[in-house]
Amino acid sequence: MTFEQPACQKCESTLISHLFCLSCNAFQTVPPEIDYFEVLGFPVCFEINSEDLEERYKSLSLVLHPDFFAAAPEEEKRLSEKASAMLNTAYNSFRGTTSRAGYLLSLFSKGKNLNERTLPDGFLQEMFFLQESLDELLESSDSSALNKMNEDLRTRHKEIESYYAPLFKNFKDLPEDSDILQQLQTHLNAERYLRRLLDRIPATD
Amino acid sequence: MNNKMKRIIGIDLGTTNSLSATVFDEGPEVIGTDGDFSVTPSVLSWTGSGWLVGQEARERRITNPENTVYSIKRLMGRSLDELSETVQDLPYQIVEAQRQLVKVRIGESKPYKEFTPQELSAEILKKVKQRAEEALGESVEKAVITVPAYFDDAQRQATRDACRIAGLEVARFINEPTAAAIAYGLDEKRDLQKDGHVVVYDLGGGTFDISILKLSGKIFKVVATHGNTQLGGDDFDQVVVETLKDRIHQEHPEAEFDDPESKHILKKTAEFIKIKLSFSPETDYSLDFSKKSMSFSGVFKLEEFESLIAPMIEQTLESCRHVLREANLSVKKIDEVVLVGGSTVIPAVRKQIESFFGRPPHVAIDPYKVVAIGAGIQGHLLAGGRRDFLLLDVIPLALGIETLGGTFSKIITGNTTIPIEESETFTTNVDNQTSIDVNIFQGERELIKDCRALGQFKLRGIPPMKAGLPLVEVMFRVDANGILTVSAIEKRSGKKAEIEVIPFHGLTQFEIERIMEDSFEHAVDDFNERQLIEFRQTAERVFRGIEQCWDVAENDLSETSRDEIQKQMDVVRQSMKGQDSQALKTQLDVLGDLTRPLADNSMGRSILSELQDDANLNQ
Numbered sequence: 088m089t090f091e092q093p094a095c096q097k098c099e100s101t102l103i104s105h106l107f108c109l110s111c112n113a114f115q116t117v118p119p120e121i122d123y124f125e126v127l128g129f130p131v132c133f134e135i136n137s138e139d140l141e142e143r144y145k146s147l148s149l150v151l152h153p154d155f156f157a158a159a160p161e162e163e164k165r166l167s168e169k170a171s172a173m174l175n176t177a178y179n180s181f182r183g184t185t186s187r188a189g190y191l192l193s194l195f196s197k198g199k200n201l202n203e204r205t206l207p208d209g210f211l212q213e214m215f216f217l218q219e220s221l222d223e224l225l226e227s228s229d230s231s232a233l234n235k236m237n238e239d240l241r242t243r244h245k246e247i248e249s250y251y252a253p254l255f256k257n258f259k260d261l262p263e264d265s266d267i268l269q270q271l272q273t274h275l276n277a278e279r280y281l282r283r284l285l286d287r288i289p290a291t292d
Numbered sequence: 293m294n295n296k297m298k299r300i301i302g303i304d305l306g307t308t309n310s311l312s313a314t315v316f317d318e319g320p321e322v323i324g325t326d327g328d329f330s331v332t333p334s335v336l337s338w339t340g341s342g343w344l345v346g347q348e349a350r351e352r353r354i355t356n357p358e359n360t361v362y363s364i365k366r367l368m369g370r371s372l373d374e375l376s377e378t379v380q381d382l383p384y385q386i387v388e389a390q391r392q393l394v395k396v397r398i399g400e401s402k403p404y405k406e407f408t409p410q411e412l413s414a415e416i417l418k419k420v421k422q423r424a425e426e427a428l429g430e431s432v433e434k435a436v437i438t439v440p441a442y443f444d445d446a447q448r449q450a451t452r453d454a455c456r457i458a459g460l461e462v463a464r465f466i467n468e469p470t471a472a473a474i475a476y477g478l479d480e481k482r483d484l485q486k487d488g489h490v491v492v493y494d495l496g497g498g499t500f501d502i503s504i505l506k507l508s509g510k511i512f513k514v515v516a517t518h519g520n521t522q523l524g525g526d527d528f529d530q531v532v533v534e535t536l537k538d539r540i541h542q543e544h545p546e547a548e549f550d551d552p553e554s555k556h557i558l559k560k561t562a563e564f565i566k567i568k569l570s571f572s573p574e575t576d577y578s579l580d581f582s583k584k585s586m587s588f589s590g591v592f593k594l595e596e597f598e599s600l601i602a603p604m605i606e607q608t609l610e611s612c613r614h615v616l617r618e619a620n621l622s623v624k625k626i627d628e629v630v631l632v633g634g635s636t637v638i639p640a641v642r643k644q645i646e647s648f649f650g651r652p653p654h655v656a657i658d659p660y661k662v663v664a665i666g667a668g669i670q671g672h673l674l675a676g677g678r679r680d681f682l683l684l685d686v687i688p689l690a691l692g693i694e695t696l697g698g699t700f701s702k703i704i705t706g707n708t709t710i711p712i713e714e715s716e717t718f719t720t721n722v723d724n725q726t727s728i729d730v731n732i733f734q735g736e737r738e739l740i741k742d743c744r745a746l747g748q749f750k751l752r753g754i755p756p757m758k759a760g761l762p763l764v765e766v767m768f769r770v771d772a773n774g775i776l777t778v779s780a781i782e783k784r785s786g787k788k789a790e791i792e793v794i795p796f797h798g799l800t801q802f803e804i805e806r807i808m809e810d811s812f813e814h815a816v817d818d819f820n821e822r823q824l825i826e827f828r829q830t831a832e833r834v835f836r837g838i839e840q841c842w843d844v845a846e847n848d849l850s851e852t853s854r855d856e857i858q859k860q861m862d863v864v865r866q867s868m869k870g871q872d873s874q875a876l877k878t879q880l881d882v883l884g885d886l887t888r889p890l891a892d893n894s895m896g897r898s899i900l901s902e903l904q905d906d907a908n909l910n911q
């Protein structure tokens with residue numbers, strides 16, 4: 088998958104987002120399988136600076152949003168709503184580390200069958216243990232101990248999320264290496280498991 | 293405003309008061325010719341053949357309680373089950389209609405008149421629209437309408453239907469707190485920090501909303517929102533009503549208060565007490581149940597009021613905690629707190645907010661007007677008047693469908709920026725199945741029994757295949773107004789599945805059209821009668837005003853002018869007994885001209901204060 092600089096279908100200037108031309112303000116006809124990188128105008132890559140993401144999202148919203156097309160013909164209204172919705176979806180997906188990793192993996196693993204159940208070695212035992220202590224804590228409703236557990240689990244969650252980046256880096260040089268894909272999938276599986284555990288802790292202040 | 297641009301006004305359609313605003317050459321302001329009375333109380337009163345709306349209706353709450361309807365907003369998009377508590381407190385009758393709709397019933401015996409909340413809300417909108425048109429001197433077709441951020445899809449749909457019935461095109465729904473933030477954020481004169489997190493705390497008559505917005509550059513992004521569509525000043529009144537009843541019972545153990553008149557008197561007194569206590573440590577009150585020939589008076593102390601409402605304020609703070617958590621922010625990260633809504637005038641509310649957020653809230657813009665003004669600014673943007681800011685709003689609650697075992701499977705999560713589209717693929721359970729039932733829900737809980745049913749649809753026309761083979765993609769689309777539409781396609785055959793959405797709590801297109809026709813016919817019939825009642829009330833008001841400042845008039849006016857005024861007052865009285873609304877209007881206008889010298893100084897003020905007292909708008 089390579090990143091091409093696309094041109095506007097109307098004025099032919101270089102596009103940032105595939106959705107809309109910032110030079111001549113024209114909506115582009117986009118294929119349904121357009122990916123989030125094309126929507127946001129970023130090269131396909133895991134690491135996206137969160138400030139860049141915010142900036143891009145804002146500058147595109149400021150031209151695409153339906154509020155600016157309220158008095159426009161129906162067709163343009165529809166296009167703006169559609170484009171805005173795509174932009175929102177792409178942005179939401181890229182904001183979270185895990186959702187971005189998951190999305191990128193889904194792009195790379197098309198047609199490959201990754202195992203969505205594998206977990207890192209020893210992870211399940213660790214989780215069983217944590218689950219038991221959580222059950223006990225929930226029963227005793229000991230809020231300070233629960234807070235402590237919450238913090239520990241969050242730290243562990245961050246740790247899991249930190250495993251993605253190096254794998255995606257390696258991946259660049261080994262595009263056919265499906266073992267790395269499976270490793271990524273495994274970490275994502277672990278993340279999901281841990282998140283479910285975190286969700287069970289009632290919110291406190 | 294240039295000629296090509298068609299004005300889009302902003303309307304704050306409140307539980308208690310409604311008003312409109314727009315951007316004038318001088319800047320955004322509430323629309324209205326008579327100062328503070330640009331507010332239309334959200335009250336309706338049935339005259340026997342049509343509705344009186346606003347101030348006139350409000351005045352009939354005591355004289356004509358069974359025909360006077362208020363707090364309609366609380367009924368919008370709700371079923372009788374959900375309303376059970378609210379219904380007990382209301383003096384008018386609410387009955388169940390088909391498809392979980394409710395209707396307001398007027399009349400003590402058959403044939404009753406029954407109205408959906410949508411129709412009633414439309415009457416208020418028509419009145420606001422008409423007043424705006426009079427003040428602006430131009431027709432108004434489009435409006436930005438504000439709704440509580442926490443309104444779910446059914447409540448928004450109901451509001452949209454009300455606008456349709458009122459003949460108003462909704463240019464955009466925006467959330468009330470967001471509107472407030474726009475009003476503050478785009479007001480150069482005030483010092484709201486340009487970038488940062490803003491909390492908008494809106495406690496009105498019927499609803500409580502709390503939202504966190506992030507302002508950066510000229511983008512207002514709603515980060516999280518939470519609230520309670522059944523908590524507000526009405527509930528404060530209600531706890532006072534309960535206390536009053538207890539007190540009366542101690543003296544008159546046999547007294548009953550279930551009749552509409554008593555309910556109205558109690559409610560009005562309670563609200564009077566509440567508002568007085570915003571400015572003084574205690575207040576006298578007296579209740580006069582003329583039909584029962586019973587009266588009662590006493591003193592209400594601030595302390596008692598504060599302890600009564602404490603649990604409700606605490607509930608609002610609970611929502612604040614919730615929304616901070618949603619936004620992943622600590623209190624320290626909040627840069628500004630903006631107060632909206634009449635109930636935020638209560639000192640105990642302000643105190644609690646200040647101590648919760650650790651900073652005094654912003655109150656620079658009148659909390660009654662701020663929502664309408666924000667909507668007016670947004671209307672200006674939509675009309676093409678400016679494009680230097682953008683509002684990114686969210687849907688308050690997750691949308692999804694029922695899956696196996698009654699679990700709620702979310703398709704769009706709560707607090708997602710709109711517009712948004714998400715899809716989910718379903719398949720069949722049995723061979724050759726050609727239809728699937730899909731139940732749509734909205735909420736944040738795990739099980740559908742704890743969420744709100746929005747509607748149901750059947751996917752029909754799926755080509756017969758082995759179980760599990762069809763791929764039916766169901767698309768949820770939420771537009772920039774926060775309104776959901778659903779569509780579906782069977783991906784293997786490319787066949788668009790037919791969807792039949794059966795909305796709960798909603799009106800069908802057919803019903804809307806019927807109501808519009810009905811109300812059109814009524815409008816023609818009742819016009820004279822309605823005007824007659826309105827003008828009679830105006831006359832009463834003017835009389836009271838004149839009486840109040842008659843002493844001053846002695847100094848200001850010559851004897852001849854005073855005689856003329858007296859004579860004209862008699863003429864008006866005569867005219868009030870007649871049936872010709874236009875004649876009455878003409879005589880009133882003459883009286884207006886004669887009293888103009890008074891109105892310019894003393895009378896203007898005293899009529900104003902008399903009216904103000906009535907509208908309970910004294911701050």
Ligand SMILES: Nc1ncnc2c1ncn2[C@@H]1O[C@H](COP(=O)(O)OP(=O)(O)OP(=O)(O)O)[C@@H](O)[C@H]1O
Binds near residue numbers: 309
């Ligand atoms: N000075 C005051 N002190 C206490 N309460 C007040 C005061 N002035 C008005 N209120 C209350 O504020 C409420 C009306 O507020 P507001 O007009 O903001 O509500 P609304 O916009 O109609 O309602 P909502 O936003 O819930 O739809 C009423 O309950 C009224 O009694």
Ligand SMILES: [Mg+2]
Binds near residue numbers: 304306468663
């Ligand atoms: Mg309000």
